[in-house]
Amino acid sequence: MLPVLSGRQNQVPDARSIVVRGRGQRSLYSSSVDEFLRTEDTTVVGQLTYFHGFDTNSEQAEAWASEIRMLKEQLQDLRHGHIFLEFLIPRMGRRADAVIVLDGFIFVIEFKVGAGHFESKDLEQTFGYALDLKYFHKSSHNLPIVPVLVATLAPNTSVNITWDPETIAAPIKSNGNNLHSILTMIPAQAEAKTLVAAELWADGSYHPSPTIVQAAQALYAGHDVKDITRSEADEAGLAETSEYVQSIIHSARMSGDKCIAFVTGVPGAGKTLVGLNIATMTKASDTEHAVYLSGNGPLVTVIQEALARDESRRLGCTKAHSQRRAAAYVQNIHHFRDEYVRDTRPPVENVVIFDEAQRAWNREQTSKFMQTKKRLAGFDQSEPEFLISVMDRHDDWAVIVALVGGGQEINAGEAGLDGWIEALDRKHSNWKIYVAPEVEDPKSMGTPVDLAHYSSVNVEVSPTLHLRTSQRSFRSELISEGVHHLVHGDPDAAAEIFYRTHELFPIVVARDLTAAKTWIQNKRKPTESSGLLASSKAYRLLPEGIFVKNKIDPAVWFLNEPADVRSSHALELVGTEFDVQGLELDWTIVAWDIDYRWNGSHFEHWKFAGARWQQIRQNVDRDFLRNAYRVLLTRARQGMVIYLPYGSDDDHTRNTSWYTSNADYLDSAGLKTIS
Template identity: 30%
Template structure:
């Protein structure tokens, strides 16, 4: 299946009219436009403020089946009054401004109600304005409007290759303002400055408002959203980032491989690696549920995972336990108890880097080989043909028994009784001396190097790698690129400030998810309000934590319960608050850890990988909280030196 675009449904009957006809026939056949009010500057100046507010309120009710709050109406009134004053002043300075288009409360489709206050199509440019009834905007305000502009530039087709400018207007500010910090690109203007600033806009090529408002908007969904769509046989959106990352081509290759294996009675092992957030799990889910197998079986494919939290969250989101299965049950049913042949010809093993070594498999299940070899031995019992896909994250081995990595797949192939053809990334061929060259296929398509989780922040993974390698200078050089891409990354000693930032930034965005993350081995975080101990985390309802709405006490957005590296691997948040504890500290020249774990050859490696997991969960950004303790001083200063900006409430 192709990654087909999900089309926006818009009111195309009369885009510049203030409201569509209320006739019965039109109310049935015409779709509701996803904005509150749209018209030219001349039309906006001609309408009375009361009529404009009435029409905004009616449209809001049409879209959300509820009346706007008194606070919302007051904010609209404040914005409308001031805009009409400034556009009146602008007219003699810029006569062409009468034809500029104002789109109030434009809802970003598929984004759970996210909507900037105003999109102004002016002089061929796209201006995204947020009005805040404040004297001084907060950092959350700045990042909110920057994110609107970023997402329009990246995911809105008619905005591609166009200037998209975020503008923040604190309506209580007076006097001249200064542009926000260079690099983030947010223009902060007092209301009194709007007319003069707009009059200086340089004319770009014409932009048709009807075309713009009807254009496709297709962000990549989160893992949970994508699972729902796949499960319901809905198309996933296509974004240029996913296509440039090679995901559609990889899926097409897998589909062709399945057809080949079925026709020629072959067995194939495909190992797909990638940076955190590159879409490995999405590839696996889509492959399993939209494959080309012609078979009379009810379930010719299975998605297995050793990641218990991922399974729990997906099953909670889908209200079904048949969608994904624990790999533990697969071992027990087909190897430990019955040694039967699976009915599935397609087996996807998610988080394959977490596969246990032989010692751990013997301890837990009494199986005499490593997990990779066990999966291959079970797959060999499948009649005629089989395709096994292993999805492997880079540098995310965090459990006891997970330190062997790719080597155990080579060992499993050396123990295999069937002939396997192996597909992997070019840099991995050296790990497979047991496979004859004529059965080893290497291609870059099997290594997903682009992060889709963090939107435009293509340098996030590299920044994390530099930080954890102690390469602080290289990390600091990359951070401005992250900010330019709209990825906000902060540092604080005050957990209350971090919580306030998230609540303020996502106040009117109920689909957004933010929450507390922490290393399981940190011992000093619980005293500061991050309960990461075993008792607290084992009692947490993982499904509710990720899925429930912000007003639920079980939701991550309540900011009361924390998830550790074991609970967030393979999952994501829009904005995590990461507690950096005393289990990984900077000792002047390198990272060190006093943690000791039984049966672990390199405890420091597991601690570093744990923080790699924690630091790569965010889609919009992250905040690192470091306890204000003397022993954490060097760590705090190191994170600051690596480019994290100290979070403040006001600019």
């Protein structure tokens, strides 16, 4: 039971004063309540719309207008308070509708305009914002936080205030008409003796509370991340690489150096596992503690969800609590980036791990995004350059661990490993660079790096930084090499490898989707996973029932039980290269469309626009398409079917000869067709 506040007998611990430098920009709108009441509603809505950064529809603008009118009605005699609208939780990527700082209390208000009752999911969302602030916003660690859900058409409800031991109130239900009484009653019942400077409070940095980091450590200790990554990696190789990276971190701290270590490896070698191990090997109080960051949204979602489900099941706690514990060390790199665009201080961590580092944006893509979406005129850095500069803010030491998948750049504007080395060469030549010799090998990296081209950098080469699989798990290494030859148009070299692996890792071709699914279902054991995959540009698989534009929920698709038709096991919803990069399944069906088309001598690259196919001319876009198929064809751990439809000569976009040419190519690569 939470202790109930009754009069002045059960008081909230004193709120403590906050001393930090002011920077603003934590919210889309910030002002004293007095100024807010004197500002025209349209002016406030205009500011919210302008700073939102993305297209704002009329429904959102109307919702803001309704919230503003209600807040003005309820705040009339509370002019000494401060109000924030669309308040961003540091590095969590979530915004609370309104935060009111009043008499030493933090009120987090979530509006559901037009809602006639209080949904449990909305109460969880509101309480979640309060938890985010308590756990991740340094200025909020010691302050009382009150979450309020406002459903504007709900009936009046009584207000009962209960507090947990960390001074977070249970969510309060309101239709907005009693918001004034809530805001005045709670400070009157439980005095917060120290007033809070609102702008200084808002400017508090990201800093996980000791309790949440310790909980994250315990969470990881009780869960085998190999269940998530399902890596084919050699554990001895993982340990050696992890220990070597740890030695780099320790040496950098002792000597005051700034270092970046690039960990490379074949698909399935365990790069993600190395990153998670490093992030959780140190104690919460250790100055070498690291945070794991990834720009791969589905990967972050799946890892956080898997860990949260596991802890919730084992300990009986709510999944929402467990998700926040997981978020203490597994985070989205874009939230990290956006936080330190706003905040010019160094991060709390001296060590950061960037997974899928090859997907960081180049200068053109980053500048365009920052200028158009974040309203940062004149921003002219690549994502690697900016992220390195953030860690370079540390006066003493810093380490970046970049996990790089070779030949896996799959989207426009991805900088690849070259983008990181170039950023170091141009602006940060004082950093020490650690790489494996394989970074210069086309087979290992797809697009190799010529280290001799960068004259300013200090490079130390170590084979320990490239993950190699052991003999007992040689399939991953050989299949990756075979796929390399297959997507580069060398069927003879691919056939030689597939002949050596067909007993342990079967790959077959199916011209019928039902036959492909039957083959997978016959191979898959009850505890094994499977899924249907296709290129994000495979638009003409739609007549076969494969709709690549449909967005899956990655956590549901990867983690739910086979009986759930939304899960990958059902072989109904398709995952694209963007959904599955960095993750693996035991058995896969890879649907191969004619976007990547064999013409008898080499591959052609096509995109479907409007009602017809158009040939891709730019080399970089051709590389992205080839890499997409490389990613899709290296997701399976035990075997796969490559599904090629027959097409139809009655459909000019699905000419049978195109599909037949691809089928002939796969046959020449030693892959047999099943009936």
